[in-house]
Amino acid sequence: MSGWEGGWAFAMMTCKEVSTLMSMGGPADARWRVRLAVRLHLSMCRHCRAFKRQLEALTKTARTLSASLDADLPKDFEATLSKSLHRKP
Numbered sequence: 248m249s250g251w252e253g254g255w256a257f258a259m260m261t262c263k264e265v266s267t268l269m270s271m272g273g274p275a276d277a278r279w280r281v282r283l284a285v286r287l288h289l290s291m292c293r294h295c296r297a298f299k300r301q302l303e304a305l306t307k308t309a310r311t312l313s314a315s316l317d318a319d320l321p322k323d324f325e326a327t328l329s330k331s332l333h334r335k336p
C-alpha cells in the first residue's frame with residue numbers, strides 16, 4: 248500500500264495555509280481532504296486554534312454590527328442614497 252505516506256502528505260499543512268483557508272471563509276467549500284487536513288492541523292496546533300477563535304469572534308462582531316446597522320437605517324435610506332448618488336454636482 249503506497250497511499251499511506253501520500254495520505255499523510257496532505258495533512259502537513261503549514262500554519263500559513265491553514266490561516267489563509269480560514270480567513271477566506273473557512274474550508275467549508277474545500278475538498279474533504281483539505282477540510283480534514285485543516286481539522287488535523289487545528290488539533291495539533293494551538294496557534295491556529297487561537298487564530299480560529301479570534302476569527303470567529305471577529306466574524307460574530309461584524310455580523311452583529313451589520314445587523315444593528317441594518318436595524319438603525321431609516322426607511323428612506325435607499326431612496327435618499329440613490330437621490331444623492333444621482334444628484335449632479
Ligand SMILES: [Zn+2]
Nearest residue numbers: 262292294295
Ligand atoms: Zn498552525
